[in-house]
Amino acid sequence: MATKTLDYRRNRGVAAKNSPKILIIDDEPGMAGGLKLVLEDYGYSLEIASTGNEGLRIFNEGNFDLVLTDLLLPDIDGLEVLRQVKEASPLTEVIVITAYGSIEKAILATKAGAYYFIEKPFDIQHLQVLVDKALGHRSLKAESESLRRRLSCCAEYANMIGASKSMQNIYEMIESVAKSDASILIVGESGTGKELIANAIHYNSHRARQPFVKVNCAALPKELMESELFGHRKGAFTGAIRDKNGLIGSADGGSLLLDEIGEMPVDLQPKLLRVLQEKVYYQLGSDRAQQVNFRLITSTNRDPQKAIEAGQLREDLFYRTNTITIKVPPLRERSEDIQLLADHFLRRYAEKYNKPVRWISRSAYSRMFAYTWPGNVRELEHTIERAILLCHGRQIESEDLHFDMHSNGADSSFVAPSNMTLDEIEREVILQTLRRTGGNKRAAAAILGIYRPRLYNLMRKHNITDPLADEEMN
Numbered sequence: 171m172a173t174k175t176l177d178y179r180r181n182r183g184v185a186a187k188n189s190p191k192i193l194i195i196d197d198e199p200g201m202a203g204g205l206k207l208v209l210e211d212y213g214y215s216l217e218i219a220s221t222g223n224e225g226l227r228i229f230n231e232g233n234f235d236l237v238l239t240d241l242l243l244p245d246i247d248g249l250e251v252l253r254q255v256k257e258a259s260p261l262t263e264v265i266v267i268t269a270y271g272s273i274e275k276a277i278l279a280t281k282a283g284a285y286y287f288i289e290k291p292f293d294i295q296h297l298q299v300l301v302d303k304a305l306g307h308r309s310l311k312a313e314s315e316s317l318r319r320r321l322s323c324c325a326e327y328a329n330m331i332g333a334s335k336s337m338q339n340i341y342e343m344i345e346s347v348a349k350s351d352a353s354i355l356i357v358g359e360s361g362t363g364k365e366l367i368a369n370a371i372h373y374n375s376h377r378a379r380q381p382f383v384k385v386n387c388a389a390l391p392k393e394l395m396e397s398e399l400f401g402h403r404k405g406a407f408t409g410a411i412r413d414k415n416g417l418i419g420s421a422d423g424g425s426l427l428l429d430e431i432g433e434m435p436v437d438l439q440p441k442l443l444r445v446l447q448e449k450v451y452y453q454l455g456s457d458r459a460q461q462v463n464f465r466l467i468t469s470t471n472r473d474p475q476k477a478i479e480a481g482q483l484r485e486d487l488f489y490r491t492n493t494i495t496i497k498v499p500p501l502r503e504r505s506e507d508i509q510l511l512a513d514h515f516l517r518r519y520a521e522k523y524n525k526p527v528r529w530i531s532r533s534a535y536s537r538m539f540a541y542t543w544p545g546n547v548r549e550l551e552h553t554i555e556r557a558i559l560l561c562h563g564r565q566i567e568s569e570d571l572h573f574d575m576h577s578n579g580a581d582s583s584f585v586a587p588s589n590m591t592l593d594e595i596e597r598e599v600i601l602q603t604l605r606r607t608g609g610n611k612r613a614a615a616a617i618l619g620i621y622r623p624r625l626y627n628l629m630r631k632h633n634i635t636d637p638l639a640d641e642e643m644n
Contacts, residue, residue, distance in 0.1 A: 190305050191215045191232060195225035195239040195251060196267065205238065208294055209301065222246035226254055234262055235308050236301065241268040241275055241287075249279055256283045261311050263304040267292075328370035330363055331514050334504040340367065343496055348374035353446070353491050355431075356469040358498030361548030364469040365429065367496060372425040377465055380424030383417050388433040396438055397454055406455025418451055421464040431468040431491065432477040439484045446490050466491060501543040501550065506610040508538050511547060515554035516566070527561050532616070533568040539613040541573060549573070597632040600625070604634070 219225035241248035266287040325333035401416030477483035607613035
């Protein structure tokens, strides 16, 4: 802050192009004019109004960093000016000037959002210090708001929600690989958002304007899969009454997503491998090779190595499809994203069903943090949607949450060994909770039913610094 003040004072009497803008509202011309002269001498840009309404008009026409307003004005009082300024521009700071005898109102002004109040008569140097501090506070708020917006942008990427480190890594990987034609394998449990990642890759690639064909290998009957993928000629088999272009042909120029690649029949996998190697394919009933050019994206909810060992996935196809592998963590391993996701689904479904639900209670968050979410993000979405429909007020309560599984998913099996002291038990409970939440202190505090400052105090008390590192050593 001192640096900024010195910069302003180097050019006394001349308001720099980007110097802070201050509005003075006071019905005493001598007071207003004197303040203007003094503050302009420090390089600020000043404007004056003699009534509250005039001041609000000037304020709404400009972009002011600070308002100095008298509490007693001839039309509306300074409290109303303060309210309207804060409503229009929450970042703008307000200093209220009050005469003797109106201290109670000044205190009300501070509670309503005024940065400070100063009583007449006042020392001009004291006011200058307050102005500097108020402008510094305004600058910090602006920087915090900017950071919040940047974090918000990072938390939402291509319809995916998540600010955790693992999700940030996925966003960065998508940015890195999307522009290439490298084959991508996406590995993750059901409900983690693998298709959203595939969408992000395609629509951030140079193929974005071309077709994006999606095939769920687990949903196609095995006897029809070859025909669906490669197409067929009329008469190729019983029931083939007309020519049909397959899904591979439809993806020409664009991208092809083979969801649950491990469900593809093993005898069909060599044909797909040939397409990837030679860029040609044959329709059923035809001996004419057809050229094709697409970007392959595959996904699976299985461990690929286990699928290879079980004979369900050919090793040569696996290595051909996983030039880049993106591993999507389950929701239980990124519990710091639960609140972001829950809030996102709250807004979506409250609007969809025209329900007045606006908030989620702390107890409801605690239940969500304690649950292990076997169905991952998809289950959380369905849970919030149901809660919106069942909720009778403006806030989702714990009892509005109905999970897909009968168990609440929390690990409540901790049994204290007989040789543990109370302090040792407390330390172990905190450690286990932090490990369950991946070190997320907000989630751990919610599960434990305490506020984060209390959790920090307990961690210091028990010398807990890195519970995940402690777990690895044990």
